[in-house]
Amino acid sequence: xxxxxxxxxxxxxxxxxxxxxxxxxxxxxxxxxxxxxxxxxxxxxxxxxxxxxxxxxxxxxxxxxxxxxxxxxxxxxxxxxxxxxxxxxxxxxxxxxxxxxxxxxxxxxxxxxxxxxxxxxxxxxxxxxxxxxxxxxxxxxxxxxxxxxxxxxxxxxxxxxxxxxxxxxxxxxxxxxxxxxxxxxxxxxxxxxxxxxxxxxx
Numbered sequence: 001x002x003x004x005x006x007x008x009x010x011x012x013x014x015x016x017x018x019x020x021x022x023x024x025x026x027x028x029x030x031x032x033x034x035x036x037x038x039x040x041x042x043x044x045x046x047x048x049x050x051x052x053x054x055x056x057x058x059x060x061x062x063x064x065x066x067x068x069x070x071x072x073x074x075x076x077x078x079x080x081x082x083x084x085x086x087x088x089x090x091x092x093x094x095x096x097x098x099x100x101x102x103x104x105x106x107x108x109x110x111x112x113x114x115x116x117x118x119x120x121x122x123x124x125x126x127x128x129x130x131x132x133x134x135x136x137x138x139x140x141x142x143x144x145x146x147x148x149x150x151x152x153x154x155x156x157x158x159x160x161x162x163x164x165x166x167x168x169x170x171x172x173x174x175x176x177x178x179x180x181x182x183x184x185x186x187x188x189x190x191x192x193x194x195x196x197x198x199x200x201x202x
Contacts, residue, residue: 051104058098065091 065087072084113123160167 048105051101052107054101055098055105058094058101062091062094062098065094 069084069087069091072080072087076084110126113126116123116126156167
């Protein structure tokens with residue numbers, strides 16, 4: 001019983017880095033057992049979210065270590081040589097842990113974001129440009145849709161004056177087709193208990 005607490009205290013003394021490694025090492029071990037089957041039944045999205053959170057925390061910790069290194073180097077003296085070496089070792093260990101955790105994350109990053117970061121720009125500019133582009137395309141599509149609606153309304157008005165009987169027949173066909181489509185949509189959205197999902201129209 002004594003060796004196990006000593007091992008846990010020794011791993012905790014390394015700046016908390018091996019704790020994630022211990023968690024990662026303990027997770028694949030129970031896979032052959034029944035506990036592993038229960039863990040495999042967990043939501044993959046939740047597991048991916050946890051992996052991403054670990055990587056984000058590791059990135060934040062790495063940024064903190066880099067800031068500490070910057071402060072140490074900017075005011076370097078003979079007395080600060082040992083803290084500098086300790087922080088360098090901590091940075092290398094954290095980068096190694098980050099690499100191991102990053103292997104579990106499957107994230108697709110657009111090259112535009114990487115190029116913006118290489119240019120020293122804020123990657124949020126990519127999101128802003130994408131949103132602005134979507135808004136512009138949406139306005140263009142909405143303008144085309146409104147133009148077709150206006151043209152259809154104008155044509156129906158002209159046709160109603162020239163061919164009132166045919167237009168009335170067309171409207172009846174349209175109304176029956178819309179009612180049939182609504183009935184099919186309601187039947188497809190039926191719940192297992194027989195209830196129907198009703199979409200409230202505002």
